[in-house]
Amino acid sequence: MKSLTAFLLLPLSLFAEDTPDYSEMKVDKLFETLCSGCHGKDLSGGQGGSLIDGEWKHGATEAEIRKSIAEGNPQLGMTPFSTVLDDNQIRSLVIYIREKEKEALAKGIDFPKPEPGKVTQTAHEDYTIETVADDGLKLPWALAFLPDGRKLVTERGGQLRIIGADGKLDPQPVKGTPEVIAHGQGGLLEVAVHPGYESNGWVYLAFSDGWWEKGAGKEGKDGKKADKPQTITAVVRGRIKDHEWVDQEWIWKTDKPFYTDAGVHFGTRIVFNKGYVYFIVGERGGMMESQDLNNPKGKIYRLFDDGREPEDNPFVGTEGAIKGIWTYGHRNPQGLDIDPRDGSIYSTEHGPRGGDELNWIRKGLNYGWPVITYGMNYNGTPITGITEKEGMEQPVTYWVPSIATCGLDFYTGDRFPEWKNDLFAGALAQKEVRRLRIKDHKVVEEEVILKDLGRVRDVTDGPDGYLYVILNDPDSILRLAPAE
CATH class of the missing domain: 2.120.10.30 (TolB, C-terminal domain)
Structure with a gap:
């Protein structure tokens, strides 16, 4: 079962003066820094569950995923990332997760590759x-x-x-x-x-x-x-x-x-x-x-x-x-x-x-x-x-x-x-x-x-x-x- 509300609450040191400059990070680095600890570097899961299995507990639409990332759910252990990321960066994370999800799901599909002489x-x-x-x-x-x-x-x-x-x-x-x-x-x-x-x-x-x-x-x-x-x-x-x-x-x-x-x-x-x-x-x-x-x-x-x-x-x-x-x-x-x-x-x-x-x-x-x-x-x-x-x-x-x-x-x-x-x-x-x-x-x-x-x-x-x-x-x- 997958839920973006399953991110661990980040330590207070993340918001200290020595916090990395997230504005300079590309999306893969953002994910690795903020998300991989719970969801794995390959998004396949951990304490926070998989993000690439096609199962969404708290909404699968773009808006719902974005809301989960931005607002979090402290009761379930997820930080509201709007405190450290702007709207553009949150949008990039949504795209990145979607990319990886679609790529993973496509691996299980047998697409038609025609061959000469065959139907x-x-x-x-x-x-x-x-x-x-x-x-x-x-x-x-x-x-x-x-x-x-x-x-x-x-x-x-x-x-x-x-x-x-x-x-x-x-x-x-x-x-x-x-x-x-x-x-x-x-x-x-x-x-x-x-x-x-x-x-x-x-x-x-x-x-x-x-x-x-x-x-x-x-x-x-x-x-x-x-x-x-x-x-x-x-x-x-x-x-x-x-x-x-x-x-x-x-x-x-x-x-x-x-x-x-x-x-x-x-x-x-x-x-x-x-x-x-x-x-x-x-x-x-x-x-x-x-x-x-x-x-x-x-x-x-x-x-x-x-x-x-x-x-x-x-x-x-x-x-x-x-x-x-x-x-x-x-x-x-x-x-x-x-x-x-x-x-x-x-x-x-x-x-x-x-x-x-x-x-x-x-x-x-x-x-x-x-x-x-x-x-x-x-x-x-x-x-x-x-x-x-x-x-x-x-x-x-x-x-x-x-x-x-x-x-x-x-x-x-x-x-x-x-x-x-x-x-x-x-x-x-x-x-x-x-x-x-x-x-x-x-x-x-x-x-x-x-x-x-x-x-x-x-x-x-x-x-x-x-x-x-x-x-x-x-x-x-x-x-x-x-x-x-």
Whole structure:
């Protein structure tokens, strides 16, 4: 039996003048110093019981765990830690305990790891895996389908590749695609085919646009300063003719002052709906810039599919605000799709350490980053002590520990009828695909259907009704087919 009220009452010396500076401690050190004496260094128990067995005596919600830590229960021997820790540090302890609990519980679960030639069973559908491409790709990022049976694949290094209708990967990339500044997490990212492709031929690309500043970087051993990149996410459209990118038009790019040398958080994904194009620009490590409507970072945009700004966008009348913004307060969303049943838009967003989110994207709303979050810094220090605030949206669901969400797709095919309209989310860190059933904008069912084949970069259903998965490490594209 587990209870956070089972901490031993700490000795008075803990509150003396020689008390350690807890404000400088990372969360693992905080736990070791304050909690491990009763609950063990591995959280598996002692005088205070286990914190990782999934059994909670005094409440398992985030708020209840936080209250137990903050207020304690002297009658049961637990110190009120609010006397030595601030709200942010207490929040970090909650995240840390949740991380360890989920990791321990996952060890007892037999997740499906598909093997070629074998049937993989899941709750509603059984499938086999087939290899679409596993040779010649380097860091594939996104996949899109052309009406003639060909497939388009982006490589983060800057190449747009074609898989022929015969299933063979063309050894030569498409010529003339826009110049990409590939550094950090940036590169050639999203590819999307316009719904009216058969009549207009438009293909959309999202990528890290920018330039290299000569001699603005760090000094090397030779005494010369390296060049420094300046980038941000941009979107173009063009056509592919005779294996060449032509007719390029800019859909969206920002002004040079907003470009940055940061190597993180580019976003992005693209979806179309009723003549509009929606896309993501990550906050590029700028954190509070995502809250600034005058700043392009950390936003989801809505434009006409030719790049014009709709007059009914939410901030058109706000002084100084960027007119294309649809929602704000985002960190690094890398999943975006539309529910075919009602047109609702959903996005998956990378949190920091903990706090990956699935969000229901609605006009003009603020999704809170970094004012509220269910995560903490990667080094175990707190970001904020609050997870909700008036005027800021709560996620539909969130994941602690982080699964590193990437790629998102509502299944609309017929080959897996029991998966119809379910949402599939890829996960880089956890190397998995999760199936989520959405009802009334809530997750009513969640299941891991694939795990440990590689880092899942994208997941999407094709016009043939199969489910496709892009992997990194190893770089490959797989297809899930119904088991006979």
